[in-house]
Amino acid sequence: MTDDEIEARLRELGLPSPPAEARARVLSACGREVARRRGWRGRPRPLGLKLAVALAALVAADVAANVASNASMAAATAPSAVVASAPHAQGLAEALRARSRMVALLLHEPSGM
């Protein structure tokens, strides 16, 4: 028997298909999942989630401030040629000095900068 003949016989043997009742079962399970997702989207966020989002925002702001601070420190200690080539770092350093002055003013202490 050749390969083609075996293939032809296999096709003749027929294809198994999922039972008809599987359709209702699968689609009903999927429908419940879709409804659950829709319900979750429309529901107000619980307090814990709100707090977690607020905390994440605070952490992100702190990280951003640290990065800016490090960049400005690097700019302040770098050779003038490097600083001149990075004007945004100078800007950050200036912002940091302004912030220090503001903090000193609030604390009624000399800024020292």
Next chain:
Amino acid sequence: MGCADMRSKPVPVGDDLARRIAGGDAHALEQAYDAYSAAVFRHALAILGCAADAEDVLQDVFLKLAKRRGGAIANLRAYLFAAARNEAYSLLRRYRRERVGLEPDAVWSPERAEHMDPAEACALSRALNGLPPEQREVVVLKVYEQLTFEEIGELLNAPMNTVASRYRYALHKMRCALAEANHD
């Protein structure tokens, strides 16, 4: 059954269907089920050799599709085939680990072949059921889903030559099994 019926029905709106499913469109999910469930079921059955397990895989695959979030699916048919394969092999590995015996005779039953000689249908069915899952999978994808060796290779993440070899070995084994059955 004609060849045209064997291949998965084309999806009417292309892969826009996947985007609609991700958006929670239940009708799109029904369309995807009608177009691809038979192919997903057959693929799982070819690997697992058990209709009940193949049904479980079918449900898991479509549930995952309904739950899915994130990036767009470029090719829904390829996605479903790959998902069915992953689920089926994961189940097969679990069975092997737990040493659960499978019933390979349940893969294809000769009752479906109305126009064939019952003895021949039985011999062919046994020959197909006797193949290892990796070879049976390639035979099913090639003969019933009419995929090319290249497409099967992409799906199985295997070189095209490896796929072609598996197919040749499978047909050789089947030929031997059929010859043996004719002698008996």
